[in-house]
Amino acid sequence: MADHTTKEETSQPKPSERQAVEQPRDILQVRGLRKVYPDGTLAVDDIDFDVKDGDFCVLIGPSGCGKSTTLHSIIGKVTPTKGEILLDDVDITGTPTYERDIGLVFQDFQLFPHLTVENNVRYGLDRVGVEASTKTERVEEMLQLMQLQDVRDRSPEELSAGQKQRVALARSLVLKPKLLLLDEPLGDLDYKMQKRMERELLRIHRELETTFVYVTHDQNQAMRLGDQIVVMNEGQIEQSGTVSEVYNQPATAFVASFVGDSNIFTGQIVDAQDTAATVTVSTAVGEFAVSTANTGVEGDSLVGEQVSFVVRPQHLRLDADSPNSLLCRVLDVISRPGRGTQLLLEAASGEETMEIQLKSESRLDIETETVTVGWDVEDTILLERTSVVSGVDLETDVLGE
Numbered sequence: 001m002a003d004h005t006t007k008e009e010t011s012q013p014k015p016s017e018r019q020a021v022e023q024p025r026d027i028l029q030v031r032g033l034r035k036v037y038p039d040g041t042l043a044v045d046d047i048d049f050d051v052k053d054g055d056f057c058v059l060i061g062p063s064g065c066g067k068s069t070t071l072h073s074i075i076g077k078v079t080p081t082k083g084e085i086l087l088d089d090v091d092i093t094g095t096p097t098y099e100r101d102i103g104l105v106f107q108d109f110q111l112f113p114h115l116t117v118e119n120n121v122r123y124g125l126d127r128v129g130v131e132a133s134t135k136t137e138r139v140e141e142m143l144q145l146m147q148l149q150d151v152r153d154r155s156p157e158e159l160s161a162g163q164k165q166r167v168a169l170a171r172s173l174v175l176k177p178k179l180l181l182l183d184e185p186l187g188d189l190d191y192k193m194q195k196r197m198e199r200e201l202l203r204i205h206r207e208l209e210t211t212f213v214y215v216t217h218d219q220n221q222a223m224r225l226g227d228q229i230v231v232m233n234e235g236q237i238e239q240s241g242t243v244s245e246v247y248n249q250p251a252t253a254f255v256a257s258f259v260g261d262s263n264i265f266t267g268q269i270v271d272a273q274d275t276a277a278t279v280t281v282s283t284a285v286g287e288f289a290v291s292t293a294n295t296g297v298e299g300d301s302l303v304g305e306q307v308s309f310v311v312r313p314q315h316l317r318l319d320a321d322s323p324n325s326l327l328c329r330v331l332d333v334i335s336r337p338g339r340g341t342q343l344l345l346e347a348a349s350g351e352e353t354m355e356i357q358l359k360s361e362s363r364l365d366i367e368t369e370t371v372t373v374g375w376d377v378e379d380t381i382l383l384e385r386t387s388v389v390s391g392v393d394l395e396t397d398v399l400g401e
């Protein structure tokens with residue numbers, strides 16, 4: 001303990017060094033990227049984002065939102081209509097793909113079927129003219145890192161899906177690219193294998209210190225893997241930030257519904273309370289006290305505005321005495337051994353109804369047709385902007401993982 005303190009104290013960086021330690025440089029900068037395909041489809045609509053050196057960045061969004069188009073523009077397989085791609089501060093927008101120092105792992109791996117595992121891994125090195133001894137050394141290093149030594153002489157058709165995936169990774173990483181792009185590489189694997197490969201990817205990312213940009217439409221995978229998450233919708237970026245920022249401070253209803261499950265209320269701010277850190281929002285199903293803490297704005301300046309706020313299902317409880325409470329009809333109860341209970345509820349007031357979900361760690365015995373749910377003011381998240389929620393069905397994931 002004493003040693004630890006001493007080490008920390010003596011190794012305190014100076015302010016200038018601290019900045020360097022805390023803020024690695026951006027290895028990738030995507031500036032005003034726009035892609036309109038020849039048939040007029042607007043796939044990517046003026047997006048900007050940066051990726052820090054060594055980060056595991058996850059691009060997430062629904063099918064057709066422009067994730068692959070973005071990756072393919074970064075590597076040069078798609079020519080942007082407008083915008084720039086900078087790698088390590090160098091504009092590579094016009095650089096041919098093979099000179100970009102970027103690797104790509106496809107969803108279907110695209111291994112060479114007529115080559116052995118070892119020769120698949122060696123292939124890229126043969127084309128860039130590396131010395132024979134270095135080549136052998138690097139191939140061996142990769143086979144070992146990916147635990148492929150025992151299957152080095154097999155052809156791709158003799159491999160499991162997980163092994164193929166590791167060959168695809170090895171084939172890209174052997175070239176030591178500055179950046180590795182991965183387009184839904186775990187899409188075809190079963191759930192257990194996906195989880196195993198996620199752990200493998202994290203290990204490889206950590207050991208090689210290469211920057212990864214990883215595409216998925218799976219929110220759980222994004223939260224397990226990403227240092228940074230970029231949430232895309234209809235060709236645009238809704239929010240970019242750390243996993244915790246995107247989950248705890250979603251900027252829009254789209255983000256709140258796509259990253260984690262959410263109950264989203266919409267209404268008007270009718271009052272700001274004493275501290276101005278809490279406002280009263282009048283919705284179709286009642287009035288609620290909502291925290292403005294995450295917005296950084298004084299509550300009184302918001303009175304009169306139309307807003308949305310979020311309460312995560314795990315923050316609701318069956319409790320009539322909470323600061324916020326809501327009478328609901330029970331639509332469905334799902335109890336799973338060891339997994340707690342999920343309730344699907346409907347809040348009703350006059351003509352309006354709204355579906356509510358609640359998750360409890362412990363099992364709840366629900367026999368009544370109506371329940372009162374409650375939640376704390378600090379568990380409400382006021383959204384910074386309202387977004388058009390299209391392209392995602394907010395109810396789809398209600399009873400999902």
Ligand SMILES: Nc1ncnc2c1ncn2[C@@H]1O[C@H](COP(=O)(O)OP(=O)(O)OP(=O)(O)O)[C@@H](O)[C@H]1O
Pocket residue numbers: 037038039041042043061062063064065066067068069070217
């Ligand atoms: N070559 C092309 N020509 C015309 N339109 C295209 C082309 N490639 C993609 N698109 C369209 O551009 C939009 C974005 O496609 P993209 O493949 O980038 O989406 P995605 O987010 O990767 O989707 P998914 O999760 O299904 O892979 C979609 O509307 C798609 O139909």
Ligand SMILES: [Mg+2]
Pocket residue numbers: 067068069
């Ligand atoms: Mg795609």
